[in-house]
Amino acid sequence: MENIVLEARNITKYFPGILANDHINFDLYSKEVHTLLGENGAGKTTLVNIFDGLYYPNEGEVYVNGKIANINSPLDAMKFGIGMIHQHFMLVDTLTVVENVVLGFQKQGFRLDNNSIVKKIQEISEQYNLKVNPYAKIWQLSVGEQQRVEIIKMLYRGANILILDEPTAVLTPQEIDSLFLIINKIKSDGKSVIFISHKLEEVLKVSDRITVLKKGKVVGTVNKEHATEKELALMMVGREVLFRFDRKPTADGKDILKIENLEGYNDRGVKRLKGVNLTVKSGEIFGIAGVAGNGQEELAESITGLRKSSKGKIFIGSCESTNLLPSRILKKGVNYIPADRIRTGLIPNLSSVDNAILRCYMRKPISNTFTVNFTKAKDYANKIITEFNIMVPRLDAPVKLLSGGNMQKLLLAREILEEPILLIAVHPTRGLDIGATELVRKKLIEARDKGAAVLLISEDLDEIIMLSDRIGVIYDGKIVGLVDSKNAQINNIGLMMGGSKNLNVQKG
Amino acid sequence: MLGPTLQTILINLLYTAVRSGTIILFPTIGEIFAERSGVMNLGIEGMMIIGAFFGFVVTYTTKNPYLGFVAGMLAGGVASLIHAFIVITLQGRQVVSGLALTIFGLGITNFYGQRFINAQLNVSLSRFAIPLLSKIPIIGIIFFKQDIFVYFSYIVAIFMWYVLYKTKVGIQLRATGENAAAADAMGVNVYATRYFWTFFGGLLAGAGGAYLTIVYAPFWLDGITAGRGWIAVALVIFAMWDPINAIFGAYLFGSIDALQFLLQARGTTIPSSLLSMQPYLLTFIVIVIASLIVRLKHIGVPRELGLPFSREEK
Numbered sequence: 001m002e003n004i005v006l007e008a009r010n011i012t013k014y015f016p017g018i019l020a021n022d023h024i025n026f027d028l029y030s031k032e033v034h035t036l037l038g039e040n041g042a043g044k045t046t047l048v049n050i051f052d053g054l055y056y057p058n059e060g061e062v063y064v065n066g067k068i069a070n071i072n073s074p075l076d077a078m079k080f081g082i083g084m085i086h087q088h089f090m091l092v093d094t095l096t097v098v099e100n101v102v103l104g105f106q107k108q109g110f111r112l113d114n115n116s117i118v119k120k121i122q123e124i125s126e127q128y129n130l131k132v133n134p135y136a137k138i139w140q141l142s143v144g145e146q147q148r149v150e151i152i153k154m155l156y157r158g159a160n161i162l163i164l165d166e167p168t169a170v171l172t173p174q175e176i177d178s179l180f181l182i183i184n185k186i187k188s189d190g191k192s193v194i195f196i197s198h199k200l201e202e203v204l205k206v207s208d209r210i211t212v213l214k215k216g217k218v219v220g221t222v223n224k225e226h227a228t229e230k231e232l233a234l235m236m237v238g239r240e241v242l243f244r245f246d247r248k249p250t251a252d253g254k255d256i257l258k259i260e261n262l263e264g265y266n267d268r269g270v271k272r273l274k275g276v277n278l279t280v281k282s283g284e285i286f287g288i289a290g291v292a293g294n295g296q297e298e299l300a301e302s303i304t305g306l307r308k309s310s311k312g313k314i315f316i317g318s319c320e321s322t323n324l325l326p327s328r329i330l331k332k333g334v335n336y337i338p339a340d341r342i343r344t345g346l347i348p349n350l351s352s353v354d355n356a357i358l359r360c361y362m363r364k365p366i367s368n369t370f371t372v373n374f375t376k377a378k379d380y381a382n383k384i385i386t387e388f389n390i391m392v393p394r395l396d397a398p399v400k401l402l403s404g405g406n407m408q409k410l411l412l413a414r415e416i417l418e419e420p421i422l423l424i425a426v427h428p429t430r431g432l433d434i435g436a437t438e439l440v441r442k443k444l445i446e447a448r449d450k451g452a453a454v455l456l457i458s459e460d461l462d463e464i465i466m467l468s469d470r471i472g473v474i475y476d477g478k479i480v481g482l483v484d485s486k487n488a489q490i491n492n493i494g495l496m497m498g499g500s501k502n503l504n505v506q507k508g
Numbered sequence: 509m510l511g512p513t514l515q516t517i518l519i520n521l522l523y524t525a526v527r528s529g530t531i532i533l534f535p536t537i538g539e540i541f542a543e544r545s546g547v548m549n550l551g552i553e554g555m556m557i558i559g560a561f562f563g564f565v566v567t568y569t570t571k572n573p574y575l576g577f578v579a580g581m582l583a584g585g586v587a588s589l590i591h592a593f594i595v596i597t598l599q600g601r602q603v604v605s606g607l608a609l610t611i612f613g614l615g616i617t618n619f620y621g622q623r624f625i626n627a628q629l630n631v632s633l634s635r636f637a638i639p640l641l642s643k644i645p646i647i648g649i650i651f652f653k654q655d656i657f658v659y660f661s662y663i664v665a666i667f668m669w670y671v672l673y674k675t676k677v678g679i680q681l682r683a684t685g686e687n688a689a690a691a692d693a694m695g696v697n698v699y700a701t702r703y704f705w706t707f708f709g710g711l712l713a714g715a716g717g718a719y720l721t722i723v724y725a726p727f728w729l730d731g732i733t734a735g736r737g738w739i740a741v742a743l744v745i746f747a748m749w750d751p752i753n754a755i756f757g758a759y760l761f762g763s764i765d766a767l768q769f770l771l772q773a774r775g776t777t778i779p780s781s782l783l784s785m786q787p788y789l790l791t792f793i794v795i796v797i798a799s800l801i802v803r804l805k806h807i808g809v810p811r812e813l814g815l816p817f818s819r820e821e822k
Contacts, residue, residue: 054693054819075695090690092683094811099679104694110675153694269804 004066005030005192006051006082006161011060013046020046022216023060028161033183033193035203038213038236039433041403044196045087047213048163051194052084053077064161075104083159085150087166093139097121097132101153124155128185129178139268143292144175151182162186163194168202170459172291173494180206198236200229212236248449250469253282255315256422256453257303262312263477264302272298273309274477282421285444285454287468287485289461291497295477296457297339300426303455304336305329316422335359335420337411339427339457341404345411348400352392355399355410356381359418388413389439405436412440416447423447426457441467461490461497473497521766522650529762530661531720535740536747536754537668538712542588544672544749545705546685546812550606551591553737554613555713556720559584561617563718564728565624573631577657577718584714585707587613592706596699599816610737618730629726633657657719662755664712669751681705685810688817698817713737735788742791746798749810757794764790 006028013021021043028034036044049055051062053071062069064080071077077084091100098117118134125131130148138146147167154162164183168176183193183206197203203210210227212219212235219235257280264273272295280286290296301307303314305326314322316332338344346355357366357377365376381395388409393401399410408428415423425444429437444467448454458464464471465488472479473496481496483489535552542549549555563580567573591609594600633655642652672678683691684701692698717733725732739761747753768783776783802809 052693073695073697074693075697078695084693086693090687090693092686092690094686095679095683099683102676103679103683103691104696105676110677112674112676112679 003030004028005064006194007063007066008047008051009061009063011047011050011057011062013043013050013055013057019216021050021057024213024216024218026211026218028192028194029208030192031187031190032208033187033195033206035195035197035207035210036213037196037198037200037203037210037232039198041215041433042213042236043216044213045165046216048084048165048194048196051077051082051161051163078157078159081158081160082163083154083157083161084163085147085154085165085167087169089146089150091138091146091149094137096137097134097141097149097152100138100149101134101156105157120156121152124152128155128182130182143170144172147171147179148182155186159191161192161194163196165196166198167195168197168199170292172497173461173491176202200232203232204229247445248283251283251451253284253451253453255279256282256317257455258315259303260313260315262299262302262309262314264298264307264309264311266298272477273302273312275312276474276477276479278472278479280422280453280455282453283448283451284469285448285456285467287464287471288455288457288474288479289464289471289493289497290459290474292459294474296474297426298477299474300336300338300424300455300457303329303424304334330359333418333421335415335418335423337408337415337423337425337428339430341407341411342400346399346407349398351396352385352390352399352402352410353377353381353395356384356414359414384410384413384417388443405432408432408440409436412443416443419450420447420452422453422455424455424457427459428456429458429460429463461493465490465493517770519646519649521770522763523653524766524769525759525762526650526654526658527724527762528765529758529760530658531716531724532736532740532743532761533661533665533754533758534716534719535709535713535737536743536758537665537751538709538715539740539744540747540749540751540754541668541672541681541705542709543744543813544681544685544810545702546688546810546815546817547592547595547702547706547709548602548606548814549588549591549609549706549709550603550741551587551609551613551737552606552709552713552740553733553735554610555584555587555710556613556717556737556740557617557731557733558587558613559714559717560721560732561621561717561728562714564627564629564721567629567631567722568624568627571631573629573633573722576722577715580718580722581711581714584712584717585710588706588710588713589703591710592703595816596702596706599818602814614731621728621730624728625730627728629722631722631726633723655723657715657723665751665755672751682810685812688812688815692817692819702817713740716740739787739791742795742798745802746794748798748802760794761787761790 004027008024008026011021011024024047026047036047038044046055050057053073053076056072062071069080071080098114098121101121102112102117121134130152132145132148132152138149167179171179186193195206204224204227207224209221209223210232211221212232214236259276259278262273262276263271266272276299288296298307302309305324308323313320316329316334321329321332342348357380360366361372366373366380378395384390385392390406390409392406399407412428428440428444432440444454444456456464456467465485468485471483471485471488471493473481473493475497483493535556539549539552559580562583563576566579567576587609591605594605595602635653635655638652642648672681680691680696680701684696684698688698721728721732743754743757746757764786768786771778771783772780
């Protein structure tokens, strides 16, 4: 008989203004992978954070092995055998693997006994096929390796219930496959796994049961045998989603952005761009696919002038723009949607009006030579808000009060209304719900149809394939392959993203 | 060629340099640990002078310098708890709170110190030579014929280096200053860790102050710490947040301080105000150089230094 190892009864949790979990019931059997499926903001992470003791529920109880469990902190959770692997890894970059594994571990004397810890880590590594160098510092490891460290950390503490919050979001297809093998091994060892994702295909591959959440409520729980992708998608969004975008046929435009042998360093002084070559034409979307941390953000920052490049050349239009001031590059008609919309894209404490006019406050009609015309500025903001369907509490409320989707729409509107000749969009739909995602994508296509050259950088491979005319795969600071999106094979792109060589790919 | 007189002068100079360096070594080590946990305390000057005051008064009334030293430490520790409460529990600005603590310390000791002005301590602290080590030529005299508090500072520096890098407590401390959320998720009590190390920083700031008024300059003057707390703040950067490096930094400043005294005592023609400026000038130069190195190498600075931590806030 299967027995229930973890059960949530009537869990309710609210944050100021948001009901994140609304009377949720959930159970987990031993030797089971139970998936929580839902859109952003459906309450998946809030629920598992309650299991992990990071949040305390306003109502309801958690039971572990049939007994009520009062989990006040991650330390308590560990005592109940619950170990969580967060979406943003909880690792200390400057410490080694060993130090991260024993951090906060109670059954460890005052002095560190490195040898015995390393031995135990190696045992776990072998048993679950989690290869990692125990003496490496975290910042030296790839994202996939860091995830393995997280799993080792939990197994080291003897976790019986493993929670994986969107573990596949940052992995290549190959890394995802090996993660699933690890999950199966963990399951067959008698442990249980709570898996969180919004990618239907994966969910069906790895789960035994699936619970769908929507707006903080349970929509239903289904066994894998009885579930189909279509049915799950319907439960998740409440309507059928069709991502089809009408677009003009690909025009053979002029070269707008041309990059030759570009090299550059990241903030830590590590070389991140190692000779990038690419060309983006007017009237096309050029997608850059790749796993996070292969130079994407450094590339975008080099083009926009926010980061100095050490070697190579960048041409915008026909003029060279390598290492020019950002303001000069901006004046050439380059607009930018940065990855970090809160810190780089917007000024969180200023109002929607102030943020909306950030690009055009220096010229008419918003400003005269010296003063800003706030009536005109308000009109402009109002226009943006209506056109892009942005929900704001008040026009003068700070934008940090907006939801992620509305912030992104505001940012997109501000940049795209400048009618750029080159638009650079980095992770433009990351963390957005389906409605906002659809609008952002539609607007990017519109900009392309109007003749802009669009450089799209995203970790979401589906998005890249859906939107791009051509795709370049970035790996280790180089474009390792160019693919026409019409005959793009997701498998090949995945292999290139993971650094596989000897692939027969188109050269561009 | 060093004549015997010049050699004696130099040895004396360095001997005094160690004593003078000890005054800032204690607070520097304390601040290194507070900052490693993520709490910057610019109140060192304030905690030092509170420690100096209590150290002086307790020694003055009980004639017991050891009791005075412990009292000075505790006074510094208690003062640091004000800062801890404001920045950890109330999540106030660390810079503002630290500056306020400095002003508070200078003010309160000025007020209660009125009647002790120019009072002298009549305790002389015995120095004792460490067997074997004190027999080493030159170095033996400079480092190993000192008083017990100097030896205590050696032990603190070396032991705390061991704690920082080789123990469970050290990992918890470093993790808390680098990534508090990760430490929290791994079951480290972030608040307790920060309180503890801020308090530790206060104890050592108090110790530095007490050493100043009990041993180095055994009398009471208003504002007697004379900016040494700020030198300690700079030394933390110079030391790249490492207690062993702090030793070198502290003795470097100690040498300048001692040299300045020596020159004044010998009646040089250089104006005394220019001479007293030297340590602060050096602080300025050192902090520029150290900041450049930190920037170039991207090492040392605890990543979440100065940031408050709250579990449910996103």
